[in-house]
Amino acid sequence: MRDKEMTTPDVRIDEAGTTGIRPLLEIRDLAITFKTGGGEVKAVRDAHLTIMPGETVAIVGESGSGKSTTALAAIGLLPNNGKVSGGQILLDGEDIAHASEQRMIELRGNTIGMVPQDPMSNLNPVWKIGYQVRETLRANGRPSGPDDIAKVLSQAGLPDAKRRANQYPHEFSGGMRQRALIAIGLSCQPRLLIADEPTSALDVTVQRQILDHLETMTNELGTSVLLITHDLGLAAERADKVVVMYQGRVVEAGPSLELLRNPQHPYTKRLVESAPSLASRRIQVAKEQGVETTDLLAPAAETAKSDTFLQIQDLRKVYKLRQGLGKAADFAAVDGVSFDVRRGTTTAIVGESGSGKSTVAKMVLQLEKPTDGRILFDGVDTSALKPAELFKFRRRVQPIFQDPYGSLDPMYNIYRTIEEPLRVHKIGDQASREKKVRTLLDQVALPQSAMQRYPNELSGGQRQRVAIARALALDPEVIICDEAVSALDVLVQAQVLNLLADLQANLGLTYLFITHDLAVVRQIADHVCVMEKGRLVETGSTDDVFESPQQDYTKALLNAIPGAKLMLPPEVA
Amino acid sequence: MIRFILRRLLQVIPVFLGTTLLVYYMVFALPGDPIAALFGDRQPPQAVIDTLRSQYHLDQPFWVQYGLFLKNLFTFNLGNDFTGQPIAASLARVFPVTAMLAVEALAIQAIFGVAFGVFAGLRRGGWFDSTVLVASLVVIAVPTFVLGFVFQLVFGVKLGWAKPTVGANADWVTLLLPAVVLGLVSFAYVLRLTRASVSENMNADYVRTATAKGLSRPRVVLAHILRNSLIPVVTYLGANLGGLMGGAIVTEGIFNVPGVGNKLYQAVLRSEGPTIVSIVSVLVLVFVVANLLVDLLYAWLDPRIRYDQ
Numbered sequence: 001m002r003d004k005e006m007t008t009p010d011v012r013i014d015e016a017g018t019t020g021i022r023p024l025l026e027i028r029d030l031a032i033t034f035k036t037g038g039g040e041v042k043a044v045r046d047a048h049l050t051i052m053p054g055e056t057v058a059i060v061g062e063s064g065s066g067k068s069t070t071a072l073a074a075i076g077l078l079p080n081n082g083k084v085s086g087g088q089i090l091l092d093g094e095d096i097a098h099a100s101e102q103r104m105i106e107l108r109g110n111t112i113g114m115v116p117q118d119p120m121s122n123l124n125p126v127w128k129i130g131y132q133v134r135e136t137l138r139a140n141g142r143p144s145g146p147d148d149i150a151k152v153l154s155q156a157g158l159p160d161a162k163r164r165a166n167q168y169p170h171e172f173s174g175g176m177r178q179r180a181l182i183a184i185g186l187s188c189q190p191r192l193l194i195a196d197e198p199t200s201a202l203d204v205t206v207q208r209q210i211l212d213h214l215e216t217m218t219n220e221l222g223t224s225v226l227l228i229t230h231d232l233g234l235a236a237e238r239a240d241k242v243v244v245m246y247q248g249r250v251v252e253a254g255p256s257l258e259l260l261r262n263p264q265h266p267y268t269k270r271l272v273e274s275a276p277s278l279a280s281r282r283i284q285v286a287k288e289q290g291v292e293t294t295d296l297l298a299p300a301a302e303t304a305k306s307d308t309f310l311q312i313q314d315l316r317k318v319y320k321l322r323q324g325l326g327k328a329a330d331f332a333a334v335d336g337v338s339f340d341v342r343r344g345t346t347t348a349i350v351g352e353s354g355s356g357k358s359t360v361a362k363m364v365l366q367l368e369k370p371t372d373g374r375i376l377f378d379g380v381d382t383s384a385l386k387p388a389e390l391f392k393f394r395r396r397v398q399p400i401f402q403d404p405y406g407s408l409d410p411m412y413n414i415y416r417t418i419e420e421p422l423r424v425h426k427i428g429d430q431a432s433r434e435k436k437v438r439t440l441l442d443q444v445a446l447p448q449s450a451m452q453r454y455p456n457e458l459s460g461g462q463r464q465r466v467a468i469a470r471a472l473a474l475d476p477e478v479i480i481c482d483e484a485v486s487a488l489d490v491l492v493q494a495q496v497l498n499l500l501a502d503l504q505a506n507l508g509l510t511y512l513f514i515t516h517d518l519a520v521v522r523q524i525a526d527h528v529c530v531m532e533k534g535r536l537v538e539t540g541s542t543d544d545v546f547e548s549p550q551q552d553y554t555k556a557l558l559n560a561i562p563g564a565k566l567m568l569p570p571e572v573a
Numbered sequence: 574m575i576r577f578i579l580r581r582l583l584q585v586i587p588v589f590l591g592t593t594l595l596v597y598y599m600v601f602a603l604p605g606d607p608i609a610a611l612f613g614d615r616q617p618p619q620a621v622i623d624t625l626r627s628q629y630h631l632d633q634p635f636w637v638q639y640g641l642f643l644k645n646l647f648t649f650n651l652g653n654d655f656t657g658q659p660i661a662a663s664l665a666r667v668f669p670v671t672a673m674l675a676v677e678a679l680a681i682q683a684i685f686g687v688a689f690g691v692f693a694g695l696r697r698g699g700w701f702d703s704t705v706l707v708a709s710l711v712v713i714a715v716p717t718f719v720l721g722f723v724f725q726l727v728f729g730v731k732l733g734w735a736k737p738t739v740g741a742n743a744d745w746v747t748l749l750l751p752a753v754v755l756g757l758v759s760f761a762y763v764l765r766l767t768r769a770s771v772s773e774n775m776n777a778d779y780v781r782t783a784t785a786k787g788l789s790r791p792r793v794v795l796a797h798i799l800r801n802s803l804i805p806v807v808t809y810l811g812a813n814l815g816g817l818m819g820g821a822i823v824t825e826g827i828f829n830v831p832g833v834g835n836k837l838y839q840a841v842l843r844s845e846g847p848t849i850v851s852i853v854s855v856l857v858l859v860f861v862v863a864n865l866l867v868d869l870l871y872a873w874l875d876p877r878i879r880y881d882q
């Protein structure tokens with residue numbers, strides 16, 4: 001059953017054959033209100049959701065859509081200023097929307113488990129991993145000896161669990177921490193597991209392993225899973241049913257593939273179109289059919305020029321790692337990397353964290369000195385630049401960084417932020433600089449009124465537009481984007497990628513795009529360099545690399561894109 | 574860890590030489606003749622002055638005086654002060670008193686400051702929080718000597734709960750009232766620090782995860798909020814211990830406590846170089862050890878901090 005309008009009250013999914021079995025979790029007409037400085041805000045309204053025993057249901061939506069809030073309400077963990085202001089949350093028939101704290105403590109862990117979003121901040125840094133597992137087992141009345149702890153951890157795929165249990169969270173990698181959190185979430189064999197973006201902070205290949213493992217474990221235990229994600233591709237691949245939330249409402253719900261192939265609500269349609277993991281497939285399908293490619297590919301084709309603008313030759317960066325007693329070991333963060341970037345094109349460097357891709361970017365920006373090798377910019381070796389020449393070089397090469405929250409000075413208003421590079425480089429007078437800032441705001445599609453505002457008054461996407469405007473202020477020729485869209489919601493990400501493509505077409509910019517996200521590469525890049533552990537393992541045109549990857553590592557990266565294996569009929573594209 | 578401790582203890586040597594040299598020089602440079610001051614209005618015979626000057630090496634240049642002081646120090650012979658009393662003996666009298674006072678004051682700050690801070694932080698904006706915040710502001714704003722006299726008058730004289738002055742025989746009970754006065758100001762800071770730290774950590778992701786695991790509220794507070802919140806508080810308390818050991822001139826003065834503060838004050842009045850520098854030397858050691866303890870406590874509270882690298 002599929003609802004076509006968001007006002008239709010019943011978006012519950014009833015599947016034939018399951019009638020007669022009571023749903024494990026049923027959310028009816030749920031409304032959640034937050035008390036804020038500006039009055040009461042309805043974060044969720046009229047939400048409906050049904051999870052049958054053993055079933056996986058995904059809630060998809062962008063940040064602020066109410067997906068996490070709905071899930072937190074189901075485990076009674078709403079922030080202090082939030083409360084359930086209407087509706088029911090039925091757990092196996094019992095309404096727990098207003099259950100006592102004592103009742104919730106009984107349910108948590110044993111009946112409802114949770115795997116939280118960010119593995120870096122969700123383990124207490126001052127306690128050993130084993131201790132954090134043990135207190136969970138103990139609180140829920142389960143055996144909690146060292147063997148039990150090791151068993152729980154190794155079931156979640158943590159190798160050498162007995163020794164690992166004696167380590168602290170900071171001695172674990174992100175993937176291992178997430179495994180520990182999964183172990184904690186499932187340690188008391190709950191009937192319902194709430195997984196809130198369980199892998200969004202991880203590399204794609206690690207993400208895949210962990211989701212595979214989670215799926216195996218929950219299948220074995222017969223656990224129902226409520227999966228929260230912003231990635232429609234991932235949701236469709238992992239869940240039986242998908243619920244799409246938008247601005248606090250459930251706008252569409254249904255079996256995953258059906259919903260993906262035939263989205264009804266306009267928002268779902270936009271989401272399907274923009275989902276990076278699906279878009280990669282979309283462009284490919286479009287091309288196979290001889291349909292004109294999207295505008296994302298067009299500008300590169302038009303302006304592709306053959307002259308080499310940036311040459312990276314045998315670049316190396318070695319860091320000294322201290323190993324106590326004055327000894328130091330060499331660690332090659334970048335090891336013999338060579339590639340060319342042609343004027344007016346986009347070259348992407350792809351790799352997981354620790355692959356050395358950001359170090360390459362820093363060296364190109366002259367923020368780090370190479371240990372060895374050369375960087376030729378427009379034919380000139382950048383290492384030989386004198387301070388004055390370096391200053392001019394900086395005008396021609398500008399960065400855009402990942403975190404739009406951290407890379408803008410919170411004390412500068414937008415005008416000052418964008419104007420600063422002009423002032424530093426002593427370009428124009430007050431009036432001409434203001435005119436330039438206005439033009440730049442137009443170029444990045446921000447209203448002129450934004451000039452007087454401060455970064456904290458803008459959304460993530462708007463901030464990244466400000467960062468782009470600032471990078472463009474000096475009319476650079478090369479822009480280095482270090483994970484420039486990774487922190488953005490999919491729809492915003494698509495807008496920013498389109499903006500970058502437009503700017504490239506209009507201004508003839510050259511991009512060096514550093515990212516871990518292959519789906520984004522597919523949309524924006526002409527050439528791809530795949531890096532692994534400091535080495536360049538594969539390079540080629542985007543089409544070649546995506547259609548016939550040569551290296552196992554590249555194949556693994558491509559396979560790990562969520563939703564990549566979903567077969568979508570052409571009409572979706 | 575052992576290497577770290579050793580390295581820290583080795584650092585004592587330059588710190589020690591530097592501070593004593595500086596203090597010694599400042600005393601040396603003080604205007605006025607300490608020998609003349611000894612005799613007050615009377616004019617002693619020149620021969621007596623000369624004898625005393627050479628006895629205390631006051632006729633020697635600065636470097637010789639300092640060198641002699643160091644030599645005495647390393648042979649554990651601190652010499653006599655200008656009244657002829659051995660300095661070592663008077664230090665042995667005053668330091669235990671101040672140490673008792675400091676430990677009592679520190680205990681009051683730590684126990685009540687942390688406990689009140691946790692309750693205030695957990696219910697931020699509640700009546701307890703608001704009351705305690707205003708009260709702590711009053712304590713911070715009122716100068717110690719006012720608090721001291723008021724407490725002395727109210728609890729010592731009017732109510733008679735404690736002896737209004739300590740006198741020669743200081744013990745834990747008689748020192749309690751001055752310890753409360755001494756501890757109050759820092760108690761207010763500890764409270765506010767704990768409160769801020771607790772209310773910040775309360776919203777940490779790992780605290781939510783701990784709740785989601787099914788832990789009871791007291792367990793979440795003790796194991797997950799309190800321990801993480803103590804880190805900044807411990808730093809403050811450690812730095813404070815050094816300060817308290819330096820003696821509280823005002824508080825010791827009001828309650829007539831025969832402690833380091835009193836002794837130091839009198840020595841400064843008399844320009845008694847050897848006594849001042851001897852006290853400072855002990856204080857340097859106390860500071861270094863207190864800071865070392867803070868660092869070790871730090872590593873124990875937060876395993877991410879490791880000193881061996």
